[in-house]
Amino acid sequence: MNIQIELTDQKQAYIIKNMYPLYLHDLSGHYGLQEEHRPNEHGIFEVGSEYRTLQDQYDVQNIWWGDPDHLYPFLMTVSGMPAGFAFVATPPYCRQDVDYFMHEFFLLQPFRGLGLAEQAAATIFERFRGSWALFTNAAEKNKVGQHFWRKTVSNYTQGVYEENVADTGCEDGPKLVFQFSNPAVES
Numbered sequence: 001m002n003i004q005i006e007l008t009d010q011k012q013a014y015i016i017k018n019m020y021p022l023y024l025h026d027l028s029g030h031y032g033l034q035e036e037h038r039p040n041e042h043g044i045f046e047v048g049s050e051y052r053t054l055q056d057q058y059d060v061q062n063i064w065w066g067d068p069d070h071l072y073p074f075l076m077t078v079s080g081m082p083a084g085f086a087f088v089a090t091p092p093y094c095r096q097d098v099d100y101f102m103h104e105f106f107l108l109q110p111f112r113g114l115g116l117a118e119q120a121a122a123t124i125f126e127r128f129r130g131s132w133a134l135f136t137n138a139a140e141k142n143k144v145g146q147h148f149w150r151k152t153v154s155n156y157t158q159g160v161y162e163e164n165v166a167d168t169g170c171e172d173g174p175k176l177v178f179q180f181s182n183p184a185v186e187s
Helices: 013-031 054-065 116-127 140-157
Strands: 004-007 071-078 081-089 100-107 130-137 162-166 175-182
Touching (some): 013 054, 013 071, 013 100, 054 071, 140 175
Parallel strands (some): 100 130
Antiparallel strands (some): 004 071, 071 081, 081 100, 130 175, 162 175
16 A cells, blocks of 8 residues: 655645644644643634634635745545645744754544555655754653654664754644754765
8 A cells, every 4th residue: 555645736725624623633632631732612623712613724724825835735645535644844934944844744544554654754755855854742642653753754864863852932842853854866
């Protein structure tokens, strides 16, 4: 079984937006009752009462399709079926000391445990050459996510990467940060 990775445009945005609430629900399991990761009074996984419907949440996500030179929304599919998504950002939408940042990465439950997520991440890393950063929740509840990224980044870089726990400016606590480089291959 293989996973396909496709850079999306506004016409396909709705597919990722349909999966996004599932992603936020998944994240809530790693954070417990922190305000940023529980539903608001309208049942939407977003902070603030201004998000009353999923359409409100969808509208905020439009930024990912608004700057194709710096923001890259990828759809993952398996046998033509939506399986997940990834958002990659470049400066000015991320730290200035990296070329690429894995902003979001999500694979639906039925496709997990098959090696597809690691395959997808490696495909995305190969697409963009330079310095990379990504982070995940450093809390004990996120052992699965930490293990996934440690294994994936280590396999991809053959063990040549940096890993540390740092305050990233996120309101939900310190993160486990991974950084590595994949320079362009000379031909």
